[in-house]
Amino acid sequence: xxxxxxxxxxxxxxxxxxxxxxxxxxxxxxxxxxxxxxxxxxxxxxxxxxxxxxxxxxxxxxxxxxxxxxxxxxxxxxxxxxxxxxxxxxxxxxxxxxxxxxxxxxxxxxxxx
Amino acid sequence: xxxxxxxxxxxxxxxxxxxxxxxxxxxxxxxxxxxxxxxxxxxxxxxxxxxxxxxxxxxxxxxxxxxxxxxxxxxxxxxxxxxxxxxxxxxxxxxxxxxxxxxxxxxxxxxxxx
Numbered sequence: 001x002x003x004x005x006x007x008x009x010x011x012x013x014x015x016x017x018x019x020x021x022x023x024x025x026x027x028x029x030x031x032x033x034x035x036x037x038x039x040x041x042x043x044x045x046x047x048x049x050x051x052x053x054x055x056x057x058x059x060x061x062x063x064x065x066x067x068x069x070x071x072x073x074x075x076x077x078x079x080x081x082x083x084x085x086x087x088x089x090x091x092x093x094x095x096x097x098x099x100x101x102x103x104x105x106x107x108x109x110x111x112x113x
Numbered sequence: 114x115x116x117x118x119x120x121x122x123x124x125x126x127x128x129x130x131x132x133x134x135x136x137x138x139x140x141x142x143x144x145x146x147x148x149x150x151x152x153x154x155x156x157x158x159x160x161x162x163x164x165x166x167x168x169x170x171x172x173x174x175x176x177x178x179x180x181x182x183x184x185x186x187x188x189x190x191x192x193x194x195x196x197x198x199x200x201x202x203x204x205x206x207x208x209x210x211x212x213x214x215x216x217x218x219x220x221x222x223x224x225x226x227x
Contacts (some may be wrong), residue, residue, distance in 0.1 A: 018141070043219060044156070100171070103155050104155060105153065
């Protein structure tokens, strides 16, 4: 089992719909979770992050954590064509005496006008 | 506010040549990272530096060396480039040495080894 897994997509949604992106992780001790957006040919851009103590909403974006099932979700409300990109999930895992971030392979989102 | 700056943005090398990728951040972050991104492989950590004066190997360190020159700068060196090192390289930085801090990425270096 990969440490962090995402469905590669593409996930296609119509403009104005809710896009739901999921990410599963293997380390039960993980405590921080990050979502990045990456446009084609560009670098990853941090969208939001949550810790194990709760969900977070920021504008049209909501990050939710399900610790029991070990997955984290990113919801994008009122999706826009400009949201079309690859979304990377990153999870901290225990490593050596600290931790490290492991990235999923990303989910490609396409928002159709 | 530049954030994380990488140079060069593009480079083509011949097999066996050496080169150094430069990275500098102006956010006063303690930790810096080098990743490579390949199709179907995601982002993989090459080396990281938790704080000035320390470096450590990541998942794919073979064929690379790093230098944390000071708090701002973290360079990645390919001593003898191989075609398998053709990739997009990203430098990132974060406030603390633990992985619970968000990382901020530079624009990347697109490297081709012929």
